[in-house]
Amino acid sequence: EIVMTQSPATLSVSPGERATLSCRASQSVSTNLAWYQQKPGQAPSLLIYGASTRATGFPARFSGSGSGTEFTLTISGLQSEDFAVYYCQQYNIWPRTFGQGTKVEIK
């Protein structure tokens, strides 16, 4: 099983600033990585797939990068609606595994 490790667990950011979230895989997943956004009381929403392709409905301030074992989600110019928990998920092999999440909170 591939273990996905996200850091930091919590990120305190002021509105308008940039947030950088990290996701590390215990072995290479190529670019078979997705990011999800989850707001309180809601289901997760697909944000990024293929490590860097934005899903429908998400603005360009969200960007993903990386390959192999190291991945980054960057949110430029944080808006109030961006404060949420973000999860990475690998789909290189079964079982599909998620990171433990990074909570982006208002500073």
Add this chain to the structure above:
Amino acid sequence: EVQLVESGGGLVQPGGSLRLSCAASGFTFGSYEMNWVRQAPGKGLEWVSYISTSGSNMYYSDSVKGRFTISRDNAKNSLYLQMNSLRAEDTAVYYCARGYNWKDYWGQGTLVTVSS
């Protein structure tokens, strides 16, 4: 509009059984692989099970293998999860989610509580 609506959750005693359902609409259900993903209270996401479009291939996480069974009825646009021998650690919100690789649509979830 794609919609996934879960049902069947509730309170069950340890060792008991429960069957979850997911009603799909707004897309050709039989053309998409489906999954169950769960989230324990205050915790992260855990993939539980996968089923292929025809229902001929299924995968399970080690934590539920041998106890849970995923199935689908393409004629009824429905996905199911039969959960047996339930344990306290199975307490979670259970989501159905579409997709083989990434999960592009999710239901709102149904809460399963295993407690005496």
